[in-house]
Each structure stands twice: as structure tokens, then as C-alpha cells.
Amino acid sequence: MDRIEYTSPMLLPNESYLVKDQNVRLYDGDQKTSFEGGELILTTHRIMWGRPGAIALGQVCLSLPLNLVVFVEEESSNAFTFSRSRKIVLHLNEASPERNEGPQPSSIYNYIKLSFREGLNSDIVSLLNDCMQKRKWEWSQTQPNVSTKPSLPNIKLRTGIAGIERSIQEKQKQTDESISLAFKDLNKLMTMAKDMVLLSQNISTKIREKQGDITEDETVRFKLYLLSLGIDDPVTRDAYKSDNQYYRSLAKQVVDILITPITEAGGIMALTDVFCRVNRARGLELLSPEDLLNACRLMESLDLPLKLYRFDSGVIILQLVSMSEESIAESTAEMLNEKGSLSSEELARLLGISVLLAKERLLTTERCGKSCRDDSTEGLRFYPNLLLKDD
Amino acid sequence: MSDQFEYPWQYNFPPFFTLQLHTETRAKQISAWRTLLLNYCKFSKTCTLDVREASHHPLLSNTSINRKLNTEVVLAILSDLQRTQNAAPIDKQRFRWEIYWHTLEEWGNLIYNHIVSRGATNSVLTLFELSQGEDVRDEEFFGLETEVLIKALRVLEKNGKCEVILSEDLQGVKFF
Structure with missing residues (x-):
């Protein structure tokens, strides 16, 4: 009760009237007070109580700032007292020392009650809670500041470098704030995503365990959901008991991912590119280079359409099984005949492959005797093997 | 034999001047060079070649395509020629070489056949007579x-x- 102060019922700037109730009595804690049968007005900033008609006349009334209210509850009606009145309890914070004078300078209670003789307007509790969440009284304190702030830097801007610096600082502060705001959301998203991934993994392991119980159709449908969430079911080491089995499944997955791009790239892809592409496709659960290499080594024994090949130079590639040294040599020799001569750079540009691979192609062609080299100060070039073809 | 030495087509083929790695190709390349070198020596009647001067040699560097061996x-190439006794190093460092478009044995036989046909056995001839003399003007060893x-x-x-x-x-x- 000591939080209540005398004020004028005039609304503050930004304050707005919400609801009014008649015949309300105030309680200090559990003690009845002499303030009964009055009008209660709820605004966005405070609760006002006055003798009937006093508020309308603008006379002094009692007021409780809403920023002191911690919690609002409705008192459960007592079965033994057949009173029509309903009460709500307002739990309060410590009063600020610089408050206005009130009707009661001190109180042992940390709460007050409002008793509604005419029955409770059911809106009032929810309105109170709403006000406490919105905390409009804080806006009224900050908003005037905000509105005066821009005018201040404007004046200071004219004072030269200091002004400019200040405005820059201001801007930085603003971006800083917006960035941290943005990342706040991102953090939330990330924690959510982690949960999602965990959930999906849980479910997919369950599916794996209970393969028999769930129909094929359902499994497929569930996997589709996961896919639409952007979470595929990456082959992970934990899911397999032995490394060998893991590598085997991995090899199959790598082939699935890469068969199209490798075919498009002319049948050959350097292992470094393979590594990048596979990990980009997986997104999560990245592979180590070693695992990838081990998986690729198994490809040939698994009869997959790709195989690992190591050039004499040590460059390791994945290539289509249908590609043989001869077919590489054949196609490259054709290009040589067409162009007269080629350096590895030129071939790389023509085929849209890396220089490294282009060079390997040319060397392979040379090894098959379908090209000959011209190693001069101008660099290494390859020509159709006229030396062998003639006579 | 015309006045102008006739170069084979390979001479203007840049890879001809780079030692090929492919075994078969390299064999072809070396054999082409052998023939070219021997023909050139026969044409210009030169028998010595200094490896150190190869880059200035009119045959071993082709300025028109800017390539040299x-x-x-x-x-x-010279080692291969040596194998068939068509060349021999003169010094121990194998810098200077003699090139025989006929092997020494062939040369000997050519000379001996000539002497026999002239009926000049059992007589003494100076080396100058044998290589520069009027009687041998039409012979290959002239x-x-x-x-x-x-x-x-x-x-x-x-x-x-x-x-x-x-x-x-x-x-x-x-x-005799």
C-alpha cells in the first residue's frame, strides 16, 4: 500500500486510457482499507483509484505505477464466504524512494488487492498482463530522448571533423546493434537446426533398426520429408560397425553424387575436386580426405561405374570405368589433328578442364604413341605423332 | 646430286628437335636423324662434328622454326651411329666426332676395288693421289x-x- 501515491488523474504523454470499473475497494495486503466503493481506471502506465466522480472532475486520486507490478493473479473465490466480490492480487516491487506522497507511508505487505464488488470484469487481468508486457511507460521515457537525439548530432555535424567523427560513430553503433540483432536470430536458428538434425538422425536410426515394422512406403515418405528439410541421410561412420562396410557405402554414395558431373567433365575428375564436390554435397558430416581415398579405392572391386586412377606423375583422379588410356589417347589425338598442336593450357581451355588434367591427357596420349612432344623455350607442346605415322 | 641439300619434311616439324619419350617414336626419330646426318655429311663432304658447336651447326639448328637439338x-644420335660404326668419338670427352657415311670397312673396300680395277696393286700411291688425284675424281672417296x-x-x-x-x-x- 505504501507504493500508492497521490497524483492528478491527467494522462501523461503517451499514456492512454484502457478500462474503468466501479465500486472497487483497495486492500493493503489482506487488510481492508477505507478506500472503498471507488472508481478504478486502468491506463497503459498506472492504475488509478478515486472517489466516485473525482477522477472525472480531475481531482487528486490514488495511483499505482504499473512498473512496480511484478505479477497479477486472481484470488480464488472462497467457498465459505458467499460474497459476490472477486479480488485480484497485485504483487509489487519495492517502491522507488522518489515517489510522491501517498496515503500510507509504510506497509508490511508486498502486495495489494483490488476487490470488485460488482464482479470481475474479466478483461482487466488480461489487460493488466498485456500492459506489463508492453511496458509502454518505458517508451515514454525513451521516446522523447530518441526524438531529441537526431537534432543534436545535426547541430554538432556543423562543427567539423569532430561532428563527422561523431556521426560515423553513431552509424557504427547502429550497424553494430543491427548486426547483433541479426545474429541473435541466427543463434536461435542454429540451436533449432541442431535439434532438428538430432531429431531426424534419431528417427532415421530408428527406421534402420525397425526396418521390418515400417513399410517401404512409409520409409520413403519420411525420407522425403527429411530431404525437404534439407537434411539427407548422409552415410556416417557411426552407422556402420566395420570400416570396410562404411567405405563401401561411402563409395556408392560418392559415385551417385559424381557420376553426372564427371561424365559432363569428360570422364575425368581430379581427386581434389572430388573431395570438394562431395563435401559440398554433404553439407554436414564432412568427409576426411583419407576416408574419401579409402572409399574410392574400393570402387573398382565393387563394380561401380567410376574408378580411381593414378597417373605416373602421382596425380590421382576418378574416371569413368568406360574410359581407358586408349580412349583418352584417341580423343586427344583427334583434337591434336584438328588443331595441329596443343599445349596443356590450350587443351584445358578447349575441354574446360584443369591444366593439370589436360597435361595428364597429353602425356597419356604420348605414352600411347599418338602424340610427340616439342619441348622448347616456348614451353611444352604436343603434336600429332607424324614421326611414327609416316613411312 | 643437286647443289642444294634437300631437307626431309621432319626438319620443319618442331617435335623432331625434342628427344621423344615414347620408345617407338624415339627410335623412329633417331633413325630419321641418322639418315639426315649421314646424308648431310655426304653432301657437304664433312666428316667431323663438334658436339659443343651443335647449336651453331647449320643442320642441327633450324632457325626458321627456332628449334635446335x-x-x-x-x-x-651419335651414339646410335657409333653402334653401327658410322661414327666414332675422336677425343675422350666425346666432344669431337668423326662421321662415316660409309663405314671404314666399306671405305676400305671401295678403295681396294678401285685399285684392283685400275690394276694398281703392288704399287705405292701417296695419300694425296688417293684422295685428290685426277684418277679418283669420279670416285666417292674423292x-x-x-x-x-x-x-x-x-x-x-x-x-x-x-x-x-x-x-x-x-x-x-x-x-698388295
Whole structure:
């Protein structure tokens, strides 16, 4: 009760009237007070109580700032007292020392009650809670500041470098704030995503365990959901008991991912590119280079359409099984005949492959005797093997 | 034989000047170079070649396509020639080489056949007569370098077909 102060019922700037109730009595804690049968007005900033008609006349009334209210509850009606009145309890914070004078300078209670003789307007509790969440009284304190702030830097801007610096600082502060705001959301998203991934993994392991119980159709449908969430079911080491089995499944997955791009790239892809592409496709659960290499080594024994090949130079590639040294040599020799001569750079540009691979192609062609080299100060070039073809 | 040496098509093919890695190709390349080198020596009647000067040699560097044989390749060609006795190093460092478009044995036989056909056996001829003389103007060994001539005759000598006489005032040979 000591939080209540005398004020004028005039609304503050930004304050707005919400609801009014008649015949309300105030309680200090559990003690009845002499303030009964009055009008209660709820605004966005405070609760006002006055003798009937006093508020309308603008006379002094009692007021409780809403920023002191911690919690609002409705008192459960007592079965033994057949009173029509309903009460709500307002739990309060410590009063600020610089408050206005009130009707009661001190109180042992940390709460007050409002008793509604005419029955409770059911809106009032929810309105109170709403006000406490919105905390409009804080806006009224900050908003005037905000509105005066821009005018201040404007004046200071004219004072030269200091002004400019200040405005820059201001801007930085603003971006800083917006960035941290943005990342706040991102953090939330990330924690959510982690949960999602965990959930999906849980479910997919369950599916794996209970393969028999769930129909094929359902499994497929569930996997589709996961896919639409952007979470595929990456082959992970934990899911397999032995490394060998893991590598085997991995090899199959790598082939699935890469068969199209490798075919498009002319049948050959350097292992470094393979590594990048596979990990980009997986997104999560990245592979180590070693695992990838081990998986690729198994490809040939698994009869997959790709195989690992190591050039004499040590460059390791994945290539289509249908590609043989001869077919590489054949196609490259054709290009040589067409162009007269080629350096590895030129071939790389023509085929849209890396220089490294282009060079390997040319060397392979040379090894098959379908090209000959011209190693001069101008660099290494390859020509159709006229030396062998003639006579 | 025309006045102008006729270069083969390979001479303007840049890879011809790089030692090829492919075994078969390299064999073809070396054999093409052998033929070219021997033909060139026969045409210009030169028998010596210095490996160190290969980059300035009119045959071993083709300025029109800006390619030249490096020492390694020249040595590879010369070694191959040596294998068939068409060339021999003169010094131990294998810098200077003599090139025989006929092997020494062939040269010896050519000379001996000529002597026999002239009925000049059992007579003494100076080396100058044998390589520059009027009687041999139409023979292939006309203008042959003395060093090579002596080596060819030494081969004949070993077969007991002649005797080389090399003294200060007389350089001659007696055929049997």
C-alpha cells in the first residue's frame, strides 16, 4: 500500500486510457482499507483509484505505477464466504524512494488487492498482463530522448571533423546493434537446426533398426520429408560397425553424387575436386580426405561405374570405368589433328578442364604413341605423332 | 646430286628437335636423324662434328622454326651411329666426332676395288693421289679427309691388303 501515491488523474504523454470499473475497494495486503466503493481506471502506465466522480472532475486520486507490478493473479473465490466480490492480487516491487506522497507511508505487505464488488470484469487481468508486457511507460521515457537525439548530432555535424567523427560513430553503433540483432536470430536458428538434425538422425536410426515394422512406403515418405528439410541421410561412420562396410557405402554414395558431373567433365575428375564436390554435397558430416581415398579405392572391386586412377606423375583422379588410356589417347589425338598442336593450357581451355588434367591427357596420349612432344623455350607442346605415322 | 641439300619434311616439324619419350617414336626419330646426318655429311663432304658447336651447326639448328637439338639429343644420335660404326668419338670427352657415311670397312673396300680395277696393286700411291688425284675424281672417296682415309686404310692393312707408310716426307700406301 505504501507504493500508492497521490497524483492528478491527467494522462501523461503517451499514456492512454484502457478500462474503468466501479465500486472497487483497495486492500493493503489482506487488510481492508477505507478506500472503498471507488472508481478504478486502468491506463497503459498506472492504475488509478478515486472517489466516485473525482477522477472525472480531475481531482487528486490514488495511483499505482504499473512498473512496480511484478505479477497479477486472481484470488480464488472462497467457498465459505458467499460474497459476490472477486479480488485480484497485485504483487509489487519495492517502491522507488522518489515517489510522491501517498496515503500510507509504510506497509508490511508486498502486495495489494483490488476487490470488485460488482464482479470481475474479466478483461482487466488480461489487460493488466498485456500492459506489463508492453511496458509502454518505458517508451515514454525513451521516446522523447530518441526524438531529441537526431537534432543534436545535426547541430554538432556543423562543427567539423569532430561532428563527422561523431556521426560515423553513431552509424557504427547502429550497424553494430543491427548486426547483433541479426545474429541473435541466427543463434536461435542454429540451436533449432541442431535439434532438428538430432531429431531426424534419431528417427532415421530408428527406421534402420525397425526396418521390418515400417513399410517401404512409409520409409520413403519420411525420407522425403527429411530431404525437404534439407537434411539427407548422409552415410556416417557411426552407422556402420566395420570400416570396410562404411567405405563401401561411402563409395556408392560418392559415385551417385559424381557420376553426372564427371561424365559432363569428360570422364575425368581430379581427386581434389572430388573431395570438394562431395563435401559440398554433404553439407554436414564432412568427409576426411583419407576416408574419401579409402572409399574410392574400393570402387573398382565393387563394380561401380567410376574408378580411381593414378597417373605416373602421382596425380590421382576418378574416371569413368568406360574410359581407358586408349580412349583418352584417341580423343586427344583427334583434337591434336584438328588443331595441329596443343599445349596443356590450350587443351584445358578447349575441354574446360584443369591444366593439370589436360597435361595428364597429353602425356597419356604420348605414352600411347599418338602424340610427340616439342619441348622448347616456348614451353611444352604436343603434336600429332607424324614421326611414327609416316613411312 | 643437286647443289642444294634437300631437307626431309621432319626438319620443319618442331617435335623432331625434342628427344621423344615414347620408345617407338624415339627410335623412329633417331633413325630419321641418322639418315639426315649421314646424308648431310655426304653432301657437304664433312666428316667431323663438334658436339659443343651443335647449336651453331647449320643442320642441327633450324632457325626458321627456332628449334635446335640440345647436346643430349646429338649425343644420342651419335651414339646410335657409333653402334653401327658410322661414327666414332675422336677425343675422350666425346666432344669431337668423326662421321662415316660409309663405314671404314666399306671405305676400305671401295678403295681396294678401285685399285684392283685400275690394276694398281703392288704399287705405292701417296695419300694425296688417293684422295685428290685426277684418277679418283669420279670416285666417292674423292676429297675424303686424310684422317678418315688413313683409318680406312688401316682396316685394309689389318686384312693384309695394303701397307700404310707414314713417314715425315712421305705419306703413302702400298697395295698388295
